[in-house]
Amino acid sequence: MLARHCGLDPLPTADRPARLHGYLQHGWNVGDGMAPDHAYVTGTPLLLWSERTRRRAWSMGRRETYVVGSPWAYLVAQTPDSGAPREGTIWYPFHGWEGQHVVGDHERLIAEIRATEPGPVTACLYWQEFAMRGVRRRYERAGFRVICHGHRGGRWRDLDPHFLDRQLAELRRHRRVASNRLCSAVFYGALAGCEPAVYGDPMHLEGEDMALARQVRRRWPQMHGAKVDVATAYATAVGELGADRLIPPAEMRRLFGWESTA
Template identity: 55%
Template sequence: MDESNHWYGHSRILARYCGLDARRVPRIQGFVQHGWNYLHGFPPNDRWASPGYPRFVWSDVLARRGWSMGRRGHYVIGSPWAYLLAMEPDLGRLPDSERRGTIWYPFHGWEKHSVRGDHARLVEEIKSVEPGPVTVCLYWLEYRNPQIRKWYEKAGFRVICHGDRGSRWDTKGVDFLRNQMVELRRHRRVASNRLGSAVFYGASVGCDVAVYGDPMELEGERPEYGGTARRLRLWPELHGLDVDRRTAREIARYELGFTHVAGPDELRNLLGWEKIKEAS
C-alpha cells in the first residue's frame, strides 16, 4: 500500500512473525505506523493513507486522537518492535553486569526535513552527564554527513548507525531493528534529547532512560504536535537525567502496544496475507 510499511524492516518482521518468507515480503493491505509519535501515529499530512484501508497503530491513545481528528479505521496491533521481541527474546542479550555505557540518539531529521541544533553544545552536555563510554547512534542521513559525525567522533564517542531505512525492493534496512536491539542490549542506558521510538525501545529491553539536552528543531515542524512543552506535560516523568526505570518500562510497554500484539493467524488476516503460502 505504502512504502513506509517496509521501512526499518517492519514488514519483514511482521512477515516472519506470520511464518512467511521475509525475503519476499508481500504488500500490506493497510498502513502500518512506522515510528512513535504523539499525534495519531501518522504525519499531519496523511492524505496518502486512503480511507477504506486500516491504519495499524501501536497503541490505543493514537486511535482515540486519530478519531478526534477525523481519522477512521484504526486497528491497534502494537509496534513491529513488540513482534520482534516476541520472536527474539534473547537476541544480543547480555548479563546485566556486562552491559556498559550509554547509547545516545540525537534527534534526527529525515529526507525532507533536516534538524536545526547545535551538535557541539550537545556533545559537551553528553560529556558532562554520561559517566561511562558513550555510543552515539546517528540516523543514516546524518551518519553520511562527515561534519556531523566528526563532532561526536572528536569527543571520543563511538559513532554508529543502525542502517538505511530501506524499502520493499532492496535489502537495505532489513536488519535495522535487529541491529538496534543488539546495540540497546549491550548498553546500560539509553538517552536522547527528545522522546522517541529509540528511548521506548531501550526502556523495553531494560535500559535506564534519560531525556535531556537541546531537543533541537525540525525544519517546518508542524505545530499540531504541540512541541516540546506538550511532550513535557504529557510525560513529565520521562524527562530528566535519571528516570525511574519501572515507570519508563511501563510507559514504553503502553506506547509500544505490548498488550495489543496479535497472533500470527490473526495478523495474517489483518494484513491481507491469508492467501500467501507459508515459508517452508
C-alpha cells in the same frame, strides 16, 4: 518482524517485502501514528501500535483503525535477552530527514552528554547526519563510539530487513538509552531493558513549530530528565509500543491479507 511472527518469508521476492492491506504505523508520534505529510486513501485500515494511539486517532476522526502492536514489540518478544553485561549509554541525537535538516548546536549537546553520562557513550546518528563528515567528526572527537543502524529505505528500494535486529543488539549492549527528544528509540530502549533518559538541547527542524515538542514534554513528563524512574518508563513503553496488545499469527494473517500466503 511481523511476517516472521506469522511464519512467513519476510522477503518473498528478491526486493519486495510481504505486502499488507492497510497503512502500518512507521514510528512513534504524538498524533494518530501516521506521517502528517502523506495522503491516505479513505477507508483503508490504519494498523496502529497501541490502544493509546488508536484513541488519539479516533479523536482526530480516524475510524478504520486496528491495534496490532509495534514491530519492535514483536522483535523483543521473539529475541530472548542473553543476559550479557551491559555498559554505558547509547545516545540518539535528534535528527533531520530527507525533507528537513536539523538545526542545533552539536558541540553544546556533546558537552552536556559528557557531563551527564557516567560510562562510555555510543552516539548513533541517523544515516543523513552520519553521512555528514563534519557532524560525525564532532562526536568522534568527543571520544564517542559513532555508529549508524543503516539506511531506512523507502518504497521498496534500499530496504534493510535487519535494521531493527541490529538496533536491538546495540541497545542490549548498553545500560542506558538517551536522546534530546522523546522518540521511538527511547521507547525501544526502555522496552529492551535500558534505563531511558531525555535531556539536552532539543534542537529543531527547519521551519518546525516547537509547540509540538513542548506538548510532548508536558504529556510524558515521566520520560524526561537525566534520570527517570525505570519501572514507570518501562510501563509507559509497553503502552506506547503495544507490547501488551500483540495479536496471534492467525489473526494477523487475516487482518493483513496474508491468509493466501500462509
